[in-house]
Amino acid sequence: MPDHLTVVKHPLVQHKLSIMREKETSTAVFRQLLKEISLLLAYEVTRDLSMTTKTIETPLTTMEAPILAGRKLALISILRAGNGLLDGMLELIPSARVGFVGLYRDEETLKPVQYYFKVPELMGERTVIAVDPMLATGNSSAAAIDLLKEAGATDIRFLCLLAAPEGVARMKEAHPDVPIVTAALDEKLNEKGYIVPGLGDAGDRMFGTK
Structure with a gap:
């Protein structure tokens, strides 16, 4: 397993992903599962955020309580399919900038x-x-990260549902400083550039388009 890649093996993540892979799964169910799974993946990708403390009053006493440090997170959706992951993450991190x-x-x-x-x-x-x-x-992911770096970003993570070995290698070549969190590392790409076994086109399945 590449050292910049984290595959989230949590049973709920894997179970939900398996249902999403099935070709008979409806658009509505696919969309709901993507929202749910993005919440779970968001826990992993935010695991090592910087912390500080602030003085608060509980009903019983004063304490130094841990809180997130620095400016609000920025969640960047790579359109259009990225919006499916964005929805769930915003439920967990509603104050994030988008x-x-x-x-x-x-x-x-x-x-x-x-x-x-x-x-x-x-x-x-x-x-x-x-x-x-x-x-x-x-290629698209690497190009998106290029644009984010041009905009000044230095602390970047990449979150996806499925990854192909070719994509992981391309990202490591282009952006070795960007860790990747995913629910599964699949087998390969086919001749059309689709992930196999994969789940088809995520945008089409999410929005009911062909």
């Missing part, structure tokens, strides 16, 4: 093409979590 990177994959070249970019200010002072359900070729 940004969007719009990329689509050119079906001929498999290279990413940018069409939208809007992120919070002061990116260099925030922990940034980029989310996209599928880490396939890694």
